[in-house]
Amino acid sequence: MQVVMSGRARREAVQAAARELLKFINRSPSPFHAVDECRKRLLQAGFCELKETESWDIRPESKYFLTRNSSTIIAFAVGGQYVPGNGFSLIGAHTDSPCLRVKRRSRRGQVGFFQVGVETYGGGIWNTWFDRDLTLAGRVIFKGTCGEPPPEEEGGKGSPGQKTTLCTTSGSLEQQLVHLDRPILRIPHLAIHLQRNINENFGPNTEMHLVPILATAVWEELEYGTPEPGPPEPGPPNAADDRHHSVLMSLLCDDLGLLPDDILEMELCLADTQPAVLGGAYEEFIFAPRLDNLHSCFCALQALIDSCAAPGSLAADPHVRMIALYDNEEVGSESAQGAQSLLTELVLRRISASPQKLTAFEEAIPKSFMISADMAHAVHPNYVDKHEENHRPLFHKGPVIKVNSNQRYASNAVSEALIRKLANSVGVPLQDFMVRNDSPCGSTIGPILASRLGLRVVDLGSPQLAMHSIRETACTSGVLQTLTLFKGFFELFPSLGRNLLVD
Numbered sequence: 001m002q003v004v005m006s007g008r009a010r011r012e013a014v015q016a017a018a019r020e021l022l023k024f025i026n027r028s029p030s031p032f033h034a035v036d037e038c039r040k041r042l043l044q045a046g047f048c049e050l051k052e053t054e055s056w057d058i059r060p061e062s063k064y065f066l067t068r069n070s071s072t073i074i075a076f077a078v079g080g081q082y083v084p085g086n087g088f089s090l091i092g093a094h095t096d097s098p099c100l101r102v103k104r105r106s107r108r109g110q111v112g113f114f115q116v117g118v119e120t121y122g123g124g125i126w127n128t129w130f131d132r133d134l135t136l137a138g139r140v141i142f143k144g145t146c147g148e149p150p151p152e153e154e155g156g157k158g159s160p161g162q163k164t165t166l167c168t169t170s171g172s173l174e175q176q177l178v179h180l181d182r183p184i185l186r187i188p189h190l191a192i193h194l195q196r197n198i199n200e201n202f203g204p205n206t207e208m209h210l211v212p213i214l215a216t217a218v219w220e221e222l223e224y225g226t227p228e229p230g231p232p233e234p235g236p237p238n239a240a241d242d243r244h245h246s247v248l249m250s251l252l253c254d255d256l257g258l259l260p261d262d263i264l265e266m267e268l269c270l271a272d273t274q275p276a277v278l279g280g281a282y283e284e285f286i287f288a289p290r291l292d293n294l295h296s297c298f299c300a301l302q303a304l305i306d307s308c309a310a311p312g313s314l315a316a317d318p319h320v321r322m323i324a325l326y327d328n329e330e331v332g333s334e335s336a337q338g339a340q341s342l343l344t345e346l347v348l349r350r351i352s353a354s355p356q357k358l359t360a361f362e363e364a365i366p367k368s369f370m371i372s373a374d375m376a377h378a379v380h381p382n383y384v385d386k387h388e389e390n391h392r393p394l395f396h397k398g399p400v401i402k403v404n405s406n407q408r409y410a411s412n413a414v415s416e417a418l419i420r421k422l423a424n425s426v427g428v429p430l431q432d433f434m435v436r437n438d439s440p441c442g443s444t445i446g447p448i449l450a451s452r453l454g455l456r457v458v459d460l461g462s463p464q465l466a467m468h469s470i471r472e473t474a475c476t477s478g479v480l481q482t483l484t485l486f487k488g489f490f491e492l493f494p495s496l497g498r499n500l501l502v503d
Helices: 007-026 031-044 217-224 246-256 291-307 343-352 360-367 413-426 445-453 477-498
Strands: 063-068 072-078 088-094 099-110 113-121 134-144 165-168 171-179 213-216 263-272 277-279 285-288 320-326 369-373 400-402 431-433 456-461 463-465 472-475
Touching: 007 277, 007 285, 007 291, 007 477, 031 063, 031 072, 031 134, 031 171, 031 291, 031 320, 072 291, 072 343, 088 291, 088 445, 088 477, 099 134, 113 217, 134 246, 171 246, 171 263, 213 217, 213 246, 246 263, 291 320, 291 369, 291 463, 291 472, 291 477, 320 343, 343 360, 343 445, 369 413, 369 445, 369 477, 400 413, 413 456, 413 477, 445 456, 472 477
Parallel strands: 088 320, 088 369, 369 456, 400 431
Antiparallel strands: 063 072, 072 320, 099 113, 099 263, 113 213, 134 171, 134 263, 165 171, 277 285, 285 472, 400 456, 463 472
């Protein structure tokens, strides 16, 4: 499985993989866009879309995917030797990242500024959102007409992304993705002259100080002749203009080709307009938003596609190769589309279902294995003491196995041994991470799915710096290393699992 390359060839391969990740991140400013980008790539790779509301006819050597809430996606490829009761080779990750989200009644303003009310989502480093060129991305639910949605366009204004139509007696509800492609929002810092201790301690009040500026009443009057009226009394739930500034609604409607009265609801994330790029003297770094956890999503997706791209690549596989990319991990996963929902179990049961073997699902679980893929903390050169001295992951040294005896991570000796053997087979180095005893430990979807399904799980991720900042940092070689490991996992785990003599 190992491929020996010259130094130059390896550098080019590393850079090519990293640049593909950049494209994925730049096209994924919200979880809805991330899933839409995954969907497009899967369709191009020959995967068939399934609907939860319909019956499935799952066949060996075939490839499928489904979405829930347009923000979670599960894709799988059925091995040619698969029979109900065989195992699943599963990689899990999450599509969401800490951000600011537009409130349902966002219309705010003071001293002549039009502002947009936002809610903090997840545990972001909120002071990094100051003085950034911000925009909006997400989905809009609007009144449409019954019938088939128009064909998708490739990019451009009004590109529908995932469009959903629900016909009722009073018309239809449709969904359209939106991403405004220019800076429209800003959260300015207060000048140092007005807060002399800012460099000693800066902790913004998330309700008062994280309110972005959209426009001014002065310019509104210059544009339209009359200023927008002051804050309205609470109106009916569908009075969009009462809930949001008219200039915001105009921006969205112009982009979507809709009228303000058509829009019923919105789920919008604030996003930095600065694109993901390669950086450093040797272009060895990735400077990007949302590396946690679009890096893992991209690697899982591409590894699945690559592992079954060649003719006959699934013919001898007795397992189902699967990725599950969930929403809402950053806020606990407790949603219909989160890892704590029944979604994973329902999908696994439907694939395993067989009238000839009623216990097929129960037999499949102990034969299965999951990589919980979420980014890891690289050691910071300015804060070396924050890492335990024997567990300091470095850039370029490989993905990181994450271990916590208190079950904040799901790795154990068996799952770690399996991934080490696999990594050795494909020539990928691995590192280890455990937190200091005097430091809190984060968590992942790993313990959730391990306890909910009884799956054997290893927690693993590529090292990065500045996790949960608006701009994070990773290394280019981590992309190719993770891709190689994940592809090897899909191809080799069934044979490794057969040699496992531990229950």
